Amino acid sequence: MGYSDPAIDFNTPEGANRYRHSTSHVLAQAVKRLYPGVKLGIGPAIENGFYYDFEFAEPISADELPRIEEEMKQIIKERLPIERHEMSREEALAFFRERGETYKLELINDLPDDAVISFYTQGEFTDLCAGPHLEHTGQIKAFKLTGLAGAYWRGSEKNPMLQRIYGTSFPSEEQLQEYLAKLEEAKKRDHRKLGRELDLFSLQEAGPGFPFLHNNGMIIWQELIDFWRQEHRRAGYEEIKTPLILNRELWEHSGHWDHYRENMYFTTIDGQNYAIKPMNCPGAMLVYRSRMHSYRDLPRRIAELGQVHRHEPSGTLHGLTRVRSFTQDDAHIFMCPGQEEAEVAGVIALIDRFYRQFGFAYRVELSTRPEKAMGSVEQWEHATAILEKVLQDKGIPYQINPGDGAFYGPKIDFHLTDSLGRSWQCGTIQLDFQMPEKFDLTYIGEDGQKHRPVMIHRVIYGSLERFLAMVIEHYGGAFPAWLAPVQAVVIPITERHHAYGQEVYHTLQEASLRAELDDRNEKVGYKIREAQLRKIPYMLVVGDREQEAKLVAVRHRDAGDQGSSPLSGFIAALEEEIKLKK
RNA sequence: GCCGACGUAGCUCAACGGUAGAGCAGCUGAUUUGUAAUCAGCAGGUUGGGGGUUCGAGUCCCUUCGUCGGCUCCA
Numbered sequence: 073m074g075y076s077d078p079a080i081d082f083n084t085p086e087g088a089n090r091y092r093h094s095t096s097h098v099l100a101q102a103v104k105r106l107y108p109g110v111k112l113g114i115g116p117a118i119e120n121g122f123y124y125d126f127e128f129a130e131p132i133s134a135d136e137l138p139r140i141e142e143e144m145k146q147i148i149k150e151r152l153p154i155e156r157h158e159m160s161r162e163e164a165l166a167f168f169r170e171r172g173e174t175y176k177l178e179l180i181n182d183l184p185d186d187a188v189i190s191f192y193t194q195g196e197f198t199d200l201c202a203g204p205h206l207e208h209t210g211q212i213k214a215f216k217l218t219g220l221a222g223a224y225w226r227g228s229e230k231n232p233m234l235q236r237i238y239g240t241s242f243p244s245e246e247q248l249q250e251y252l253a254k255l256e257e258a259k260k261r262d263h264r265k266l267g268r269e270l271d272l273f274s275l276q277e278a279g280p281g282f283p284f285l286h287n288n289g290m291i292i293w294q295e296l297i298d299f300w301r302q303e304h305r306r307a308g309y310e311e312i313k314t315p316l317i318l319n320r321e322l323w324e325h326s327g328h329w330d331h332y333r334e335n336m337y338f339t340t341i342d343g344q345n346y347a348i349k350p351m352n353c354p355g356a357m358l359v360y361r362s363r364m365h366s367y368r369d370l371p372r373r374i375a376e377l378g379q380v381h382r383h384e385p386s387g388t389l390h391g392l393t394r395v396r397s398f399t400q401d402d403a404h405i406f407m408c409p410g411q412e413e414a415e416v417a418g419v420i421a422l423i424d425r426f427y428r429q430f431g432f433a434y435r436v437e438l439s440t441r442p443e444k445a446m447g448s449v450e451q452w453e454h455a456t457a458i459l460e461k462v463l464q465d466k467g468i469p470y471q472i473n474p475g476d477g478a479f480y481g482p483k484i485d486f487h488l489t490d491s492l493g494r495s496w497q498c499g500t501i502q503l504d505f506q507m508p509e510k511f512d513l514t515y516i517g518e519d520g521q522k523h524r525p526v527m528i529h530r531v532i533y534g535s536l537e538r539f540l541a542m543v544i545e546h547y548g549g550a551f552p553a554w555l556a557p558v559q560a561v562v563i564p565i566t567e568r569h570h571a572y573g574q575e576v577y578h579t580l581q582e583a584s585l586r587a588e589l590d591d592r593n594e595k596v597g598y599k600i601r602e603a604q605l606r607k608i609p610y611m612l613v614v615g616d617r618e619q620e621a622k623l624v625a626v627r628h629r630d631a632g633d634q635g636s637s638p639l640s641g642f643i644a645a646l647e648e649e650i651k652l653k654k
Numbered sequence: 655g656c657c658g659a660c661g662u663a664g665c666u667c668a669a670c671g672g673u674a675g676a677g678c679a680g681c682u683g684a685u686u687u688g689u690a691a692u693c694a695g696c697a698g699g700u701u702g703g704g705g706g707u708u709c710g711a712g713u714c715c716c717u718u719c720g721u722c723g724g725c726u727c728c729a
Contacts, residue, residue, distance in 0.1 A: 221724030222657025535729040566686045601690035
């Protein structure tokens with residue numbers, strides 16, 4: 073099985089991985105040549121590229137990447153054959169010990185006893201590697217080093233931090249350029265850029281991680297909430313609002329003090345200790361507990377748009393997607409044992425309904441028991457089995473994310489992808505047997521005795537801030553009419569059309585449409601250009617012809633000039649478009 | 655929090671250690687315009703903050719805050 077033409081195989085994931093994995097070896101070889109004392113970490117292929125981790129004697133800077141690229145080109149020019157061979161464990165250890173490759177030694181020591189220890193050699197460079205690889209280095213046609221970053225050895229903050237060089241490679245220069253151009257294009261959709269350009273929100277030095285929403289952003293926010301309320305009423309939810317600040321005792325009681333303290337903000341009122349809520353659940357528990365429940369009341373689905381504050385490490389903050397204060401579209405479902413499956417299934421259906429509305433593709437994960445968890449292993453297994461069963465019954469593909477559950481229960485997570493391909497958790501469904509216990513929640517069963525309810529914590533949007541970011545990037549700022557901050561702008565051609573423009577504008581306003589009148593002293597082309605840049609869906613040009621016949625000349629953001637129509641007809645069509653959330 | 659980079663006008667970006675500039679946006683005036691930029695003028699800054707080196711710092715050094723790319727973490 074030859075591999076003389078990498079372009080043929082590149083279209084399969086295996087082929088692309090092999091190609092890029094070999095590129096990462098070329099990178100390591102180049103670095104070894106340029107920085108003799110360097111120690112090697114690992115260097116796998118990843119989605120869209122590869123990386124290699126190094127420990128340099130002196131940290132290098134990004135300016136040095138071009139120099140490394142030059143050396144890589146040299147290695148490619150040398151067309152070094154890439155050859156596989158095996159060593160015994162002892163030989164392998166001796167090989168790396170001699171070369172001072174302490175990280176490689178660690179890797180070998182962690183290999184299972186019966187593992188085949190294989191190596192790949194190209195020229196003077198040999199690396200521990202399972203392969204497979206290309207036949208020779210000359211097969212790499214186009215590559216680029218794309219970044220330099222710190223990364224903990226084996227992903228643990230307890231380990232030393234290595235320097236990771238990222239890169240990508242393709243079988244042709246055209247494909248590489250195409251990929252880089254696509255990345256540039258994607259950057260234009262970045263919600264942080266669009267947020268400023270479209271005046272949706274801002275991030276200020278006065279409050280790192282605490283976003284400011286502007287009027288345009290608030291309009292989208294409110295539409296998201298209106299849609300949410302409507303759907304939740306239909307799905308049988310109630311809505312509550314609980315305080316942002318509650319006393320410390322409550323958080324000690326709920327387990328947050330033990331399990332979540334380092335993420336919480338605290339304050340003092342009249343000498344008493346309070347915490348700013350990082351989660352909404354305790355508030356919902358108190359509401360549940362404020363009266364008696366019969367099994368006939370259950371399931372009780374109690375929703376809350378709750379603003380939470382969490383102290384996230386400064387280095388993790390990111391636009392609207394990772395903040396320190398956000399609004400969860402939370403709900404807590406209290407139910408009798410046995411109702412779990414139906415309720416979890418109901419929430420999954422609701423999440424699907426929402427994401428479908430926006431056309432989001434999503435990925436599902438099942439997160440299991442973390443190290444720091446409340447409750448017995450049996451309870452966790454029981455809860456996890458329920459979640460797993462629902463996913464399987466529904467035929468939903470999912471990955472297991474071990475140890476990533478909440479401290480009170482396992483969860484199903486729903487991930488969306490941003491414009492640069494980064495994945496963000498939005499929806500989540502968490503099954504909780506702990507909190508009802510902690511708060512001694514009860515209901516009266518058919519038998520007249522007290523019983524313990526089970527609880528689900530769930531969010532659909534996840535955080536409204538994060539979801540808003542996803543919405544911005546998904547539409548690239550060109551929002552559908554139901555979300556658009558301004559739905560139509562009236563553009564009179566000259567001053568002589570201002571009165572009619574006013575009339576049109578007022579009629580739109582009275583129909584509760586979000587309209588603007590652009591009566592500035594500018595040419596039509598100028599006003600249209602500006603409206604296009606603001607991504608306003610409809611532009612209504614009015615001049616002599618329109619004024620005379622009570623028409624509007626409709627221009628659509630994407631479809632262009634639509635010709636003239638009676639104002640009433642335009643309004644009816646727009647109202648329909650909004651109602652259908654097209 | 656950790657590693658690296660970057661902070662110059664509202665925005666995008668210039669300025670060999672030697673008087674901080676441009677385009678767009680803004681304001682004023684002229685122009686009354688038919689589907690992506692009319693013309694002219696004006697104004698706009700303790701170069702993120704603080705310290706230091708130097709005759710002299712946007713530029714070099716230290717420190718701090720913020721942002722960006724990752725790592726860890728997470729809605």
